[in-house]
Amino acid sequence: MIEEAAKLLARSRFAIAFTGAGISAESGVPTFRGFNGLWKKHRPEELATPEAFKRDPYLVWEFYKWRIDLIRKAKPNKAHRALTELEEMGILKAVITQNVDDLHREAGTRNPIELHGNIFRVRCTSCDYREDLKETGRLDEFLAQKDLPRCPRCGSLLRPDVVWFGEPLPRKAIEEAFRLAERADLVLVIGTSGVVYPAAYIPQIVKETGGKVIEINPDESGITPIADVFLRCSAGEAMEKLIERVRRLI
Numbered sequence: 001m002i003e004e005a006a007k008l009l010a011r012s013r014f015a016i017a018f019t020g021a022g023i024s025a026e027s028g029v030p031t032f033r034g035f036n037g038l039w040k041k042h043r044p045e046e047l048a049t050p051e052a053f054k055r056d057p058y059l060v061w062e063f064y065k066w067r068i069d070l071i072r073k074a075k076p077n078k079a080h081r082a083l084t085e086l087e088e089m090g091i092l093k094a095v096i097t098q099n100v101d102d103l104h105r106e107a108g109t110r111n112p113i114e115l116h117g118n119i120f121r122v123r124c125t126s127c128d129y130r131e132d133l134k135e136t137g138r139l140d141e142f143l144a145q146k147d148l149p150r151c152p153r154c155g156s157l158l159r160p161d162v163v164w165f166g167e168p169l170p171r172k173a174i175e176e177a178f179r180l181a182e183r184a185d186l187v188l189v190i191g192t193s194g195v196v197y198p199a200a201y202i203p204q205i206v207k208e209t210g211g212k213v214i215e216i217n218p219d220e221s222g223i224t225p226i227a228d229v230f231l232r233c234s235a236g237e238a239m240e241k242l243i244e245r246v247r248r249l250i
């Protein structure tokens with residue numbers, strides 16, 4: 001199976017990767033589905049909506065600050081690094097991610113397309129103010145602040161610059177992802193349950209336009225029925241083996 005996947009990758013002309021929370025699991029970032037009420041008995045879905053933020057911005061910010069703090073301590077793993085190497089080899093043309101954890105960029109991937117935003121960015125609920133807390137070096141200060149965060153320009157509430165349930169995806173990112181999917185002759189799908197749309201259309205588009213689908217996941221997902229090769233394995237282990245074989249093939 002791994003051998004077959006390595007051959008397909010080495011032979012591909014325009015391969016892309018599509019990743020989800022599972023690729024960061026081995027970095028210690030909890031996934032969503034299968035996340036057993038760790039957080040105050042709330043499901044992340046119930047905290048990640050515009051309605052929840054209106055109802056109780058304190059609770060939502062508490063949840064996000066907890067996640068930011070957890071994610072900032074996480075480091076990219078073998079799977080993130082293998083994708084960077086595939087990109088450097090010229091095989092992988094793009095990494096499209098549903099993750100907000102910034103770990104693809106940390107691993108050196110050049111321009112990961114972030115469909116669901118980035119947890120280290122905040123934005124104003126009224127004006128177009130945006131801030132990348134990693135870039136401005138204000139992360140510690142931001143996390144320590146007890147009051148609700150407010151926009152320095154207009155005083156309205158700041159919110160995480162992530163996509164919540166029921167919200168549209170950033171237009172440029174999803175348009176680019178769809179364009180890449182139409183062009184791709186192979187998609188490497190890693191660690192996603194494949195049930196959240198429109199993101200989950202990406203492997204389907206690749207398949208419908210005649211491309212191959214390689215999936216890496218320890219469990220079956222919404223993508224498994226269309227996978228040409230299904231590697232039932234954790235992301236780190238599978239990618240380590242895959243990259244070894246691809247190196248030998250090219």
Ligand code: APR
Nearest residue numbers: 020021022025031032033098191192193194196219234235
């Ligand atoms: N390696 C690879 N895959 C793994 C691993 C691992 N070590 N551990 C778990 N997985 C798989 C699970 O089997 C599951 O299929 O990762 C997948 C994680 O699924 P979800 O938690 O649903 O994450 P994701 O698909 O990224 O969710 C999509 O939903 O909550 C929203 O906006 C959020 O971007 C997220 C979207």
Ligand code: ZN
Nearest residue numbers: 124127151154
């Ligand atoms: Zn503002």
